Amino acid sequence: MTTLASTEFASSTLGKVLLSPRGGLSALCLAIVIICAVFAPLVSPYQYDIQNLPLANREPSWAHWMGTDEFGRDLLSRIIHGARTSLTVAVVAIGISVAIGMSLGAAAGYFGGLFDRLVTAAVDLSWSFPEILIALILIAIVGPGLGSTMIAIGIAYLAQFTRLTRAQVMALKNETYIEATKNLGAGHFHIIFRHLLPNALPPVIVAGMLATGNAIILEATLGFFGLGAQPPTPSWGGMMSSGTAQIFIAPWIIIFPGLAIAITVIAINLFGDAIIEALDIRNRLRDA
Amino acid sequence: MGYKTKALFLSASTIVSATMASVGLPAVAFAQEATFVLSAREVGAPSYNPIKATRLNAGNTFIYDRMVIQDADQSFHGQLATSWESSADGMSWTFKLRPNVKFHDGEPFNAKTIEWWVPKFAGTENAFMTDSIAKVEIVDDLTVKFVMKNPDPNMLFNMASTFMGVPSPKAYDALGDKYGVTGAVGTGPFKLESFVVGQQTVLVRNEAYNSASKLSANQGPAKIKKLTLREIAEDSTAFLELKTGGVDMLLSVPTDFLPKLQAEKGTKVITLPGTEVFYIPMNTSVAPFTDIKVREATAFAINQKEILTNLFGGVGAEANNFLISSLLEAKVDPKLNISYDPARSKKLLDDAGWTVGAGGIRAKGGVPLQVKLWTQNGTEFKRITEVVQAQLKAVGIGADITIFDAATITAQYKKLNEHQLAVRSYSWGNADILDWFFSGKRLGHPNHSMWNDPKAEELNLKAMKGSRTWDERVANFKAYHEYVLSQFVFAPIYQPVQNFAYSEARLSVPATIRGTRLQGQTIVDIEKK
Numbered sequence: 001m002t003t004l005a006s007t008e009f010a011s012s013t014l015g016k017v018l019l020s021p022r023g024g025l026s027a028l029c030l031a032i033v034i035i036c037a038v039f040a041p042l043v044s045p046y047q048y049d050i051q052n053l054p055l056a057n058r059e060p061s062w063a064h065w066m067g068t069d070e071f072g073r074d075l076l077s078r079i080i081h082g083a084r085t086s087l088t089v090a091v092v093a094i095g096i097s098v099a100i101g102m103s104l105g106a107a108a109g110y111f112g113g114l115f116d117r118l119v120t121a122a123v124d125l126s127w128s129f130p131e132i133l134i135a136l137i138l139i140a141i142v143g144p145g146l147g148s149t150m151i152a153i154g155i156a157y158l159a160q161f162t163r164l165t166r167a168q169v170m171a172l173k174n175e176t177y178i179e180a181t182k183n184l185g186a187g188h189f190h191i192i193f194r195h196l197l198p199n200a201l202p203p204v205i206v207a208g209m210l211a212t213g214n215a216i217i218l219e220a221t222l223g224f225f226g227l228g229a230q231p232p233t234p235s236w237g238g239m240m241s242s243g244t245a246q247i248f249i250a251p252w253i254i255i256f257p258g259l260a261i262a263i264t265v266i267a268i269n270l271f272g273d274a275i276i277e278a279l280d281i282r283n284r285l286r287d288a
Numbered sequence: 289m290g291y292k293t294k295a296l297f298l299s300a301s302t303i304v305s306a307t308m309a310s311v312g313l314p315a316v317a318f319a320q321e322a323t324f325v326l327s328a329r330e331v332g333a334p335s336y337n338p339i340k341a342t343r344l345n346a347g348n349t350f351i352y353d354r355m356v357i358q359d360a361d362q363s364f365h366g367q368l369a370t371s372w373e374s375s376a377d378g379m380s381w382t383f384k385l386r387p388n389v390k391f392h393d394g395e396p397f398n399a400k401t402i403e404w405w406v407p408k409f410a411g412t413e414n415a416f417m418t419d420s421i422a423k424v425e426i427v428d429d430l431t432v433k434f435v436m437k438n439p440d441p442n443m444l445f446n447m448a449s450t451f452m453g454v455p456s457p458k459a460y461d462a463l464g465d466k467y468g469v470t471g472a473v474g475t476g477p478f479k480l481e482s483f484v485v486g487q488q489t490v491l492v493r494n495e496a497y498n499s500a501s502k503l504s505a506n507q508g509p510a511k512i513k514k515l516t517l518r519e520i521a522e523d524s525t526a527f528l529e530l531k532t533g534g535v536d537m538l539l540s541v542p543t544d545f546l547p548k549l550q551a552e553k554g555t556k557v558i559t560l561p562g563t564e565v566f567y568i569p570m571n572t573s574v575a576p577f578t579d580i581k582v583r584e585a586t587a588f589a590i591n592q593k594e595i596l597t598n599l600f601g602g603v604g605a606e607a608n609n610f611l612i613s614s615l616l617e618a619k620v621d622p623k624l625n626i627s628y629d630p631a632r633s634k635k636l637l638d639d640a641g642w643t644v645g646a647g648g649i650r651a652k653g654g655v656p657l658q659v660k661l662w663t664q665n666g667t668e669f670k671r672i673t674e675v676v677q678a679q680l681k682a683v684g685i686g687a688d689i690t691i692f693d694a695a696t697i698t699a700q701y702k703k704l705n706e707h708q709l710a711v712r713s714y715s716w717g718n719a720d721i722l723d724w725f726f727s728g729k730r731l732g733h734p735n736h737s738m739w740n741d742p743k744a745e746e747l748n749l750k751a752m753k754g755s756r757t758w759d760e761r762v763a764n765f766k767a768y769h770e771y772v773l774s775q776f777v778f779a780p781i782y783q784p785v786q787n788f789a790y791s792e793a794r795l796s797v798p799a800t801i802r803g804t805r806l807q808g809q810t811i812v813d814i815e816k817k
Contacts, residue, residue: 051678053598071674144690226665226691231674244524245667248548 016278023274029267033260037084044077049232057250067252070242075253078234079260085235086264089150089228090215096154098208101161106192106200108162109169120166123159131156131218136227144227152222153215164207168200206275213268220261236261320493320513322795322816325526327540328666329564329713331519332486332694337468338453339405339460342413342734343694346539347489347517349807351392352453352474353499355383355402356444358717358804360561364444367501367809368397368454368475378439378756385430389499391456392479399426404457406434413730416723417446420753439756445718450807475499477510477812489517503802503809511815523667530555536794536816539806541787542668543600549789558788560801561614564715565607566672566781569725569736571708576642576657583776585636586709589683590676590779591628599671600782607780609773610722617719617765624773626780633683642684650684661687662710664697672781673711701733710736711781717804719765723752726772737777747771793817 009015017023036043045065052072060067066075108119126134135152142148172178173196181191216236222228223237231238236257243254330345338344338352355369366372369383389397403426409418420440425433434443446452459473472480477500478491497509518535520526523542529535531552541549541557549557568590576582592606608625611618642650642657650657661680663673670691677687687709692700700706714721724730727748728740747768755761772778788806790797796815803809 049678051675053594053675056598070671071678226670230691231670231677231689242670244522245542245544245671247524248527249544 013275013278017271017274020274020277022270023278026267026270026274029263030271033083033087033264033267036080037087040081040084044074044080046074046077048073048077048081048234057246057253059250060252066256067250069239069253070246070250073232075239075256078239079236079256082234082236082239082257082260083264085146085229085233086216086219086237086261089146089153089219089235090212092150093153093215093219094157094208094212096150097157097161097211098204100154101158102165102197102200102204104158105162105165105167106169106197109166110173110188110192110196116166119162123162127159127163131214132221135218135222136225139222139227144230146229146233149219149222149228153218156218157211157215160207160211161204164204165197165200168203169196172196172199202279206272206279209272209275210269213265213272216261216265216268320511320816321516322512322514322537322814323516323518323535324537324539325518325520325529325535328521328523328526328542328668329540329715331521331666334485334695335468336472336480336483336489338451338455339408339414340412341451341468344450345489345517345519346805346807347478347491348450348453349476349809350478350491350515350811351472351476351480352455353389353476353808354449354452354454355447357501357503357807357809358445358448359503359802360804364448365501365503368499369447372444374443378441379436381434381436381443382427383432383434385432386499387430389475390496391459391475392473392494393456393459395456395458397454397475398429399432400429401454401457402432405454408460413734414451416720416752417449417451438753440753441755441758441761442718442720445720476808478515478808481514486519488519491515491517497812500812501809504812505798506812510812512811515811521665530789530791533791533794537788537790537797537814539788541789543603543784543787544667545789546601546603546787554791554793555789556792556797558790558797558801558806560786560788560805562604562783562785563612563717563804564713564784564786565610565612566668566711566713566784567607567610568676568709568711568779568781570777570779571705571736571738572775572777573738574705574708576640576652576659577708579640580776581636581640582642582657585633585640585683586680586685587626587776587779588629588633588636589680589685590626590781591630591679592781593628594679595672595675595782599675600784604782604784607783609780610725610769610778611719612717612783615717615719616762617722617769620766620770620773624770626773626776630683637684644684647686648681648684649686656686657684658686658688660706660708661689662697662700662707663689663691664712665691665693668784669711669713676711676781698733701736704732704738707736712736719762719769720752722765722768722772723748726777739775739777741775744768744771744775 010019018027055068055072056070058064058068064074069075104119108116134156138152138155139148178191178195181195219228220237223235224241226241229235229238239257240254246253326345333343333345335341336348336351338348353367356364357367358364368386370386371384372381374381385399391397403424406418406421406424409415420436420438422435422437425435427433453474456473459471460467463471477494477497479494481490481492483489493510493513495509500507523545526538527545530538549555570577570583570586572578596602596604596606605613608627609618609620637650642652645651645656661673661677663669673689677689680687725734726737726739726744727735728745731738731740751764751768755764794817796817798810798813801810
């Protein structure tokens, strides 16, 4: 029984991902980051915002494993809470991108015509600008802060999900089963949401996974410029930004948040690669 | 590219370089070029128009000469003026002008220039410096007489202000609103070659310079031929540039970096008395700062000593009132000085009806005492602001920080009621800065406190225009200062010193810096090694 279950798990998509070396390792890293983010107040040794100026810029020790920052705050606690900020921003922002991008892309691909041309033109236009530029423009309009960062990143990544979904839907809408569904009298809404989008979802999930890594970097970049989470809320980018002023006095202030960003983004990318391999999505993407 | 081709190319390059080096051409050209980094607080200064600008960077004193300049001992020395005298009743000032001075565009400097220049201040933010002058009379080609509306014992200080650089009338009128951005023409030791706001200014030597003051050893053209002033907001980046040879001098060094720079081989640090004060203006026109008790509580929540000791390693001084401590007008009644007193702060908030609520933040009628705390880009601003945020929280005031760039924050202040608290600094060595920041005529910016109080206006007027002698002026400004303090429209934080750093291997700088700051009078003496 156990052997059968093990075999089933190993042959499932999740099993293939988790049992591959890079999939397993990256999943472990991501699990740690997610646990830190979700249970930050429980797992961090100190409060992230309590200043203790006489202890400023202390090097790593048993009391403060990653040292303290320029305000004497425990760096490990701030990195743990920073994981919450980075992941929340990235996940919400990519969620916005996926939700709006898939809806727009599906409608454009399915209906075609003028609406498709308008959506495609808008997407191509935004595609021609780097994501950071779009995000900076939007934050300049809305103002700095966590909410505006999420919206800005969400809009910056909208184009790729719109294009991806549109391409998938255009390929799928002429399939026989869609024709059959139409002939049975199904409405557009039913066809799009019941038949087309579920089939277009796997490549979007993978793209979303990979975009989450990029969104973390973009959030860190905006935080570095002081446009993301405002003090004392920690964000990895913001911590690196304040660390630059202390780089010759307390280099650990910039090194540890940098490592956190690097490890998280590498883990997300490896996990995404493992999913691609498990689902054999490269071929589907190429076809699309 | 094959190996032989590469070898040939490298050999040819080496021979050409060696030949050019031997004749000395590039060596001389490079030796006369220098790059300085402006103070982080001067980053983003939008113009070199001294008449209209409210923010100028140090480069202004390299382009323009002033009538007089002030030395560190507060004495005044002629630059474009060679001598001056005031009538016994203070109702006129006569200035003899330096002969044979020409602007960078070849136009002559003479009495007509001054007759054109003084009225240009009317209607600008800087008009207060010439307000007391009724008219300018030309006595002869090189003599002007200021006929006064009222005696102005501060006349020489005003004439020495960085905003009193004299521009070329021809260039000023020709460029109109673009003056100071696309072009700036003075009589100073350097000509403006290019200016990109927030990035850099390139200056070239004025070969005809002949109006150096006695504060400069070199009375001729500057020794540096080409001077680039870079704007770098991040102190560590500026430090790295100096360390790696990218720049030759930092015109401001944050206290954090002093030990590092002092230990750095080949780097010399100069320290001058400070003219700067960090403070928190409170917007008295919006709740909760319409209540003087909340303002007083906020002022007494700031722990100046903690900031001085822990953020600045004890270098500089605590600020306990609005003026730099070397001014006589800063010696106010000690009871009015503002020093950290958390018990008083908490009691005042209790008395005002703000009781401690969830998370230690006070509330009144269900409304939390959560305020906006603005600051601007720059390491020191951000660090002080974060500490202030924690200090306010300790007495029950929650503060949400927003960081703006220097240009945006000014536009935001001008909206009048958007801001509540802000961490700011000013650099000025005269008590008339009180008029600048607290006059009811300048609400929003630069009167960020939005303070418009009849008694204050009366005291302001008396101090600005009703003083016949210097002693009387000191007494009047002291009374105005004391009233400002009693109304808690700001909270004082910190007085830094001025630190400069340069590469000893690349620059030769005078042992003694004359003047109140490192300005044009010293730059002409600096030599590239």
